[in-house]
Amino acid sequence: MRLYKKARLAVETCDRELEEKVREAQELQAERLRKKQQVEELESIVRLKQAEAEMFQLKASEAHQEAERLQSIALAKSERAEQDYASMYLKRRLEEAEAEKQFLFEKIKLQDNQRPPQVSSSGAGGDPAQTLMLSKIQDLLKNVRSMPKSEGH
Numbered sequence: 001m002r003l004y005k006k007a008r009l010a011v012e013t014c015d016r017e018l019e020e021k022v023r024e025a026q027e028l029q030a031e032r033l034r035k036k037q038q039v040e041e042l043e044s045i046v047r048l049k050q051a052e053a054e055m056f057q058l059k060a061s062e063a064h065q066e067a068e069r070l071q072s073i074a075l076a077k078s079e080r081a082e083q084d085y086a087s088m089y090l091k092r093r094l095e096e097a098e099a100e101k102q103f104l105f106e107k108i109k110l111q112d113n114q115r116p117p118q119v120s121s122s123g124a125g126g127d128p129a130q131t132l133m134l135s136k137i138q139d140l141l142k143n144v145r146s147m148p149k150s151e152g153h
Contacts, residue, residue, distance in 0.1 A: 090147060097144045101137060108133050 108130065115127075 094144060094147060097140055097147075101140050101144070104133055104137050104140070108137075 111127075111130065111133075
């Protein structure tokens with residue numbers, strides 16, 4: 001009987017060890033399942049963050065393109081404003097030159113009307129003031145003709 005008790009104790013010990021091992025295996029299985037779920041959650045977060053990063057990269061790219069477009073528009077407007085200013089300036093200069101020419105022409109005409117006709121043997125030789133006026137008019141006309149024409153004006 002002693003052998004029987006000893007065998008029975010050995011079986012009971014084995015049963016307890018077996019139950020303990022089963023419980024440990026179940027705990028390990030549960031721990032493995034928890035770790036697997038954590039890994040899946042982390043992978044999901046990583047995918048979400050990657051999608052978010054791609055979205056922000058796309059937005060940054062779009063903003064960069066918009067900034068370049070606006071910069072080119074601003075540059076074009078600035079160039080156009082400079083052209084308009086130059087055109088307006090040249091137009092005013094031309095108007096001033098034409099007014100000066102008209103003034104000098106009227107002055108010469110008035111002087112010619114106030115003076116009695118002269119008979120001159122040299123033809124163009126006459127009054128030095130008149131010669132100076134004619135020279136000034138010719139210079140103005142040369143300047144007006146040599147001014148660059150602006151586009152569209």
